[in-house]
Each structure stands twice: as C-alpha cells, then as structure tokens.
Amino acid sequence: MKLLQNSGVPIYQQISDQLRADILGGKLKEGDYLPSIRGLAKDLKISVITTMKAYEQLEAEGLVTAAQGKGFYVNAQDSEMLKEQHLRRVEEALSEAIHAAEIAGMSDEELLATLRTLLNMRT
Amino acid sequence: MKAIKGYLAFTSYIYRIVMFGVLPLALIALYVLGTVVMGNAALIMIFIIPFVAVMVEVAADTWMFGGIQRKDAAKMDFLKTSSGGMGLLQDALVMDLARRLLSLSGVMVICLLVSAVEGVEMFKDTAEGAGIIVSLILSAYAVSVLCTLLSRFGAMFWQSLMAGYLGLFIEAMCVWLLVLPGHPLVLCCIYGVLALGVSVLAVRFAMKKVRGGYYDE
Amino acid sequence: MSNLFQTGNVVEITDLKKKYKGFELSVPRLQIPKGFATALIGENGAGKTTLLNILAGIRLDYKGDVTYFDSQEKLCPEVQEKMGYVGTGSYFLPQWTARQVTEMSKLMIEKFHEDVFWKLCDELSIPVEATRNIRKLSAGNCMKLMLALVLARDTEFLVLDEPASPLDPLMRDKLCDMIRGYLEEGDGGKSVFFSTHNISDMENVTDYAIIMEHGSVVEEGFVEELKEKYILVKGEAADADAAGGILFSITKGSYGFEGICLAENLDKLAGMDISKETPTLYQISVAVMKANTQLKFVH
Numbered sequence: 110m111k112l113l114q115n116s117g118v119p120i121y122q123q124i125s126d127q128l129r130a131d132i133l134g135g136k137l138k139e140g141d142y143l144p145s146i147r148g149l150a151k152d153l154k155i156s157v158i159t160t161m162k163a164y165e166q167l168e169a170e171g172l173v174t175a176a177q178g179k180g181f182y183v184n185a186q187d188s189e190m191l192k193e194q195h196l197r198r199v200e201e202a203l204s205e206a207i208h209a210a211e212i213a214g215m216s217d218e219e220l221l222a223t224l225r226t227l228l229n230m231r232t
Numbered sequence: 233m234k235a236i237k238g239y240l241a242f243t244s245y246i247y248r249i250v251m252f253g254v255l256p257l258a259l260i261a262l263y264v265l266g267t268v269v270m271g272n273a274a275l276i277m278i279f280i281i282p283f284v285a286v287m288v289e290v291a292a293d294t295w296m297f298g299g300i301q302r303k304d305a306a307k308m309d310f311l312k313t314s315s316g317g318m319g320l321l322q323d324a325l326v327m328d329l330a331r332r333l334l335s336l337s338g339v340m341v342i343c344l345l346v347s348a349v350e351g352v353e354m355f356k357d358t359a360e361g362a363g364i365i366v367s368l369i370l371s372a373y374a375v376s377v378l379c380t381l382l383s384r385f386g387a388m389f390w391q392s393l394m395a396g397y398l399g400l401f402i403e404a405m406c407v408w409l410l411v412l413p414g415h416p417l418v419l420c421c422i423y424g425v426l427a428l429g430v431s432v433l434a435v436r437f438a439m440k441k442v443r444g445g446y447y448d449e
Numbered sequence: 450m451s452n453l454f455q456t457g458n459v460v461e462i463t464d465l466k467k468k469y470k471g472f473e474l475s476v477p478r479l480q481i482p483k484g485f486a487t488a489l490i491g492e493n494g495a496g497k498t499t500l501l502n503i504l505a506g507i508r509l510d511y512k513g514d515v516t517y518f519d520s521q522e523k524l525c526p527e528v529q530e531k532m533g534y535v536g537t538g539s540y541f542l543p544q545w546t547a548r549q550v551t552e553m554s555k556l557m558i559e560k561f562h563e564d565v566f567w568k569l570c571d572e573l574s575i576p577v578e579a580t581r582n583i584r585k586l587s588a589g590n591c592m593k594l595m596l597a598l599v600l601a602r603d604t605e606f607l608v609l610d611e612p613a614s615p616l617d618p619l620m621r622d623k624l625c626d627m628i629r630g631y632l633e634e635g636d637g638g639k640s641v642f643f644s645t646h647n648i649s650d651m652e653n654v655t656d657y658a659i660i661m662e663h664g665s666v667v668e669e670g671f672v673e674e675l676k677e678k679y680i681l682v683k684g685e686a687a688d689a690d691a692a693g694g695i696l697f698s699i700t701k702g703s704y705g706f707e708g709i710c711l712a713e714n715l716d717k718l719a720g721m722d723i724s725k726e727t728p729t730l731y732q733i734s735v736a737v738m739k740a741n742t743q744l745k746f747v748h
Binding site for chain 1: 636
Binding site for chain 2: 469505506507508509510526527529530532533534536538539540541542543544545546548549550552553554555556557558580595598
C-alpha cells in the first residue's frame with residue numbers, strides 16, 4: 110500500500126480507496142480479514158485512529174463487517190450493490206466536473222461537448 | 233535477603249570494592265603500621281582508627297545516598313512510581329547502617345586480636361577495656377550516622393567532606409568524655425542509646441524527605 | 450465515530466483540582482480512551498506536567514477522583530505494576546549506573562524482563578557500561594534509558610512526560626514506532642498518554658488529543674474528529690476583516706489571510722473567495738491555544 114503525505118487526499122481516504130479497489134477488484138475475497146487496525150497503523154507509520162476511520166468508511170459502504178474482537182472481514186459483494194457503488198462514484202465525479210465548469214463559466218452545451226470529446230477519445 | 237539485595241542494588245562496583253574491602257583492610261593496615269612505626273602505640277592507634285572511619289564513612293556516603301534529602305533529588309520518580317520502590321529505598325538505608333556498624337566492629341576486633349597476638353596488654357582491667365572499646369565503636373558509629381544525616385542535604389563531595397570534619401570534632405568530644413575519669417560502662421550505655429536513636433532518626437528523616445516529594449514542598 | 454471501537458477508558462478523572470501559587474489545575478471531567486495513544490498538548494505552564502504527575506502517582510496532594518483501567522481501580526500497587534512512567538525532572542539519583550537501576554527494577558517490579566531491557570539498550574544504542582554514572586548520560590540517552598526500563602516491563606499503560614523533546618529526529622521516529630508497536634501488542638488493551646511540544650513529529654502516532662491552557666482542558670477529541678470540526682481557510686486580503694469575526698483564529702497579511710474555521714461556521718464565509726484545506730493537528734493546536742490566550746486578555 111502506498112501513502113502520499115502531501116497529496117491533498119486525506120490519509121484515511123487513500124487507505125480506504127486502496128482497500129476498496131482490492132475488494133472490488135477481487136484481490137480481497139469474501140470472508141477475508143482486513144489487516145488488524147493497529148498492525149496496519151504500525152506498518153504504514155500512521156495513527157491508529159486514521160486506520161480506524163478508513164475501515165469505518167468501508168464498513169459504512171457495506172464492503173466489510175466488523176466482528177467483535179476479531180477485526181473486519183470482507184462481505185459478499187453482490188453485483189447489484191457493486192453497480193450501485195460504481196454509479197455513486199460516477200455521480201460524484203460528474204457533480205465535481207459540473208461545479209468546476211460553473212466556476213470556469215462553461216455553458217451546459219460546452220460541458221456536454223467536452224464529455225462527448227472525452228468519450229470519443231477512448232479506444 | 234531481599235534487603236541485602238536491595239542494598240547491593242544501591243551500591244556501585246567501586247563503592248563495593250572500597251567500602252567492603254579496601255577501607256577495612258586499610259584501617260587494619262594503618263593500625264598495624266602505626267603500632268610498628270611508633271613503637272608501643274597500640275593504645276593510641278586504637279583511639280585513632282574510629283576517627284579515620286568516621287571521616288571516610290561520611291565522605292563515602294556521597295556515592296551512595298548523596299543529596300537524597302535535597303528537594304530536587306528527593307523526587308526520585310523512578311522509585312516512587314514503582315510499587316516496591318519506597319520499601320527498597322528503606323531497606324537500603326537500613327542495611328547501609330548495619331554494614332557500617334559491622335565493618336567498624338570487625339576492624340576494631342581484628343586490631344585488638346593483632347595486638348593480643350603480639351602480646352600487648354592495652355588495658356589493665358578487661359571489663360573497663362571492653363567498655364572503652366565498645367564505647368569507641370558505638371560513638372564513632374553514632375557520629376558517622378549523625379553527620380551523614382547532615383551531609384545528605386548536599387550532593388557535592390566537598391559538602392560531605394565538611395560534614396566529615398564536623399564528625400571528627402564531635403567524635404573528639406566523645407573520646408574526651410571517655411578518657412575523663414568516670415564510668416565507661418555508663419558512657420557505653422549512653423552511646424548505645426544515642427547510636428540507636430540516631431540510626432532510627434537518619435532512616436526516618438531520609439524517608440520523610442523522599443516521601444515529602446509526593447506532596448507540596 | 451469510533452464509538453464502535455472504543456472499549457473503555459484507561460483513566461477517568463472527575464472534579465480534579467490542584468492549587469499552586471498563582472496557578473490552578475481544574476479538570477471537571479476527563480477520560481483517556483483505552484487502546485489508543487493520547488497526546489497532551491499545551492503551552493509551558495499550562496499544567497501538563499502536573500496532570501501527568503498526578504496520573505503517575507507522584508503527586509498525591511490534589512482534590513478529586515482519578516481511577517484507572519475502566520474505573521476499576523484507584524492508585525494502588527497493582528495499578529503501579531501495570532503502569533509505566535517516564536518523566537523529565539529527577540527520575541534517578543545522578544550517581545546511579547544503568548546496572549544499578551536494572552537491579553532495582555528487578556527487585557521492585559514483578560514483571561521486569563532483563564533480557565528485553567539489554568536488547569533495547571543495544572537497539573537504541575544507549576551507552577550503559579556498568580560503571581558509567583547516569584549523570585554522564587546526555588538528556589537524549591537518559592530518555593532512551595527510561596524508555597527501555599519501562600518497555601522491558603509488562604505494562605498496560607504508559608505515561609510519558611515530553612518523551613520526544615530530548616530525542617533527535619531519528620530517535621523520535623523510533624519512539625513513534627515503539628509506541629505503535631506497543632499499541633499493536635496490546636491489540637486494544639494497551640494505551641499510551643504523553644505530553645509533547647513536538648506536535649508535528651508526533652502527529653502520526655496521536656489518536657486522541659487533549660489541549661490544555663491555564664490549567665484547564667480547552668479542547669479534546671479523536672484527531673480525525675478534530676480534523677472535521679476545524680477547517681483551514683485561506684482567502685484574499687479584502688475579506689480579512691469580515692472573516693476575522695467568523696474564524697476561530699486568523700493570521701492576516703498583505704497577501705491575504707489564513708485561519709482556522711469551525712466547520713459549523715463555514716457557511717458564514719459564503720461569498721468570499723476562499724480555499725479550504727484539512728488542517729494538521731499542529732495547526733489545530735496552535736489555533737486553539739491562540740484563541741484561548743486571546744480570551745484571557747479580553748476578560
């Protein structure tokens with residue numbers, strides 16, 4: 110796991126992002142345990158509470174479940190929920206783009222045109 | 233046994249070598265040398281040995297409990313935050329006094345034995361002689377403890393040295409009382425009581441000062 | 450957050466009062482969470498050392514209640530056995546040697562692992578020849594020696610008074626590693642409480658922060674919560690005066706202003722051209738300390 114101290118993205122966010130990618134990408138499978146909170150904090154040289162916040166975020170998203178005294182295990186990822194997860198991230202990213210466009214003074218048409226251009230650029 | 237271990241923990245290697253070995257041997261050597269050089273001087277030497285012992289004991293305490301009664305040192309957080317710390321300190325204080333008395337008595341007895349082997353007759357009256365020797369031991373011990381009590385307010389060697397000089401003066405008075413015509417046995421008892429009293433006082437006072445660190449100065 | 454994981458308190462304080470000449474420590478209620486590293490932050494003279502001394506059991510003349518380990522116990526030999534303290538002032542007699550303090554530890558502490566101690570001395574490269582007096586150790590080496598003595602015991606709670614101050618950057622990093630290692634070993638059962646001026650160096654090992662001013666606790670919380678409560682705001686010089694009334698603390702300059710804003714007041718800054726950032730614990734601490742110092746002058 111790689112953490113960037115000065116990237117502007119909070120550390121807990123970086124951890125949860127990478128673990129989420131591992132879960133959604135199938136690297137961490139259903140029933141697998143996440144590393145222990147204090148063990149991961151030690152390995153990454155960060156505070157316990159930061160690791161906890163990352164894990165809580167994943168729990169709130171329904172990706173993992175806390176087992177009393179045992180740590181966190183990965184939930185079954187049903188495809189419907191997965192899709193919803195992805196949809197939510199798409200919405201978030203687009204909202205951010207809309208906000209940026211407003212600041213830049215772009216019209217809705219211009220924004221849509223940019224999106225279309227980007228879609229066409231994909232191979 | 234635990235008290236002895238505790239006492240030993242408070243002693244550095246150098247302190248052990250000097251106080252358990254070098255000092256008693258040096259006192260005995262001094263006695264032998266003195267009697268040889270000055271001719272038939274056993275009686276003088278047996279009076280001199282306690283003076284030297286007082287001086288060295290008081291000065292050497294710097295390396296053991298030096299400055300223990302000072303306000304800043306009396307905190308000794310290392311001992312105070314451990315459940316057994318205060319008990320350990322008290323054990324060490326008590327055992328140090330026991331060591332002093334033993335060491336001084338041992339040296340005096342050996343000196344007497346040396347002279348006895350040489351066939352020197354120091355005292356005409358054995359009972360009176362025994363009274364004087366015991367008085368010498370007890371007074372020297374009591375004076376050394378009393379002056380140690382004073383020296384522990386300072387952590388510097390010269391402060392202990394000053395207390396040692398004071399000890400010489402007080403011991404001289406004790407010896408002067410001893411050679412006055414009177415009853416050595418009565419004096420012996422008085423010195424015994426003094427020795428006991430000063431011992432209790434020294435341990436209690438040091439502990440009180442250290443415990444006082446738990447509360448406002 | 451964190452209610453899920455917080456399983457109890459290693460220390461609970463109620464109605465604590467301690468008076469000195471011209472100074473009063475007053476802590477109506479304070480809890481130190483179990484299983485975490487808690488930092489005590491504040492100016493010199495804010496009462497940090499007094500509070501630590503009371504917790505460690507070397508100040509007994511105070512009013513109020515202090516209980517340990519989920520309020521099961523008051524200060525007693527059993528608590529002392531489970532608690533390790535490292536202090537600044539007079540911890541040892543200067544004439545002691547490392548060998549002597551080891552012997553003493555073995556005698557007065559039930560679970561002192563001598564092998565672990567010597568291993569730590571080696572690891573931390575503490576010069577501990579048998580004949581070397583502690584008075585000849587540098588402040589940094591003395592701190593390392595105290596830490597080694599405490600870490601060689603079976604404890605559940607460490608109370609450390611300014612552990613980072615005398616250490617060099619490399620050793621501070623090592624100290625953080627040791628604290629994290631200690632917490633991991635305990636898996637939620639071991640806690641650390643330390644005071645520090647070196648907030649930045651210790652931020653990555655601080656879970657809970659307690660900020661003190663003039664003998665009182667003025668802010669406390671889990672660091673991640675504090676980072677949501679406060680927001681670092683930067684803006685144009687033209688808005689500085691307007692923002693000044695809203696921000697928690699502010700620094701103005703010809704280039705613009707920078708300050709810490711309570712998240713709940715952020716909408717009051719609407720209309721200003723500002724950029725927002727998550728503050729560091731250091732920035733939050735300085736802002737809180739400044740704000741409380743100002744309050745003192747107003748009254």
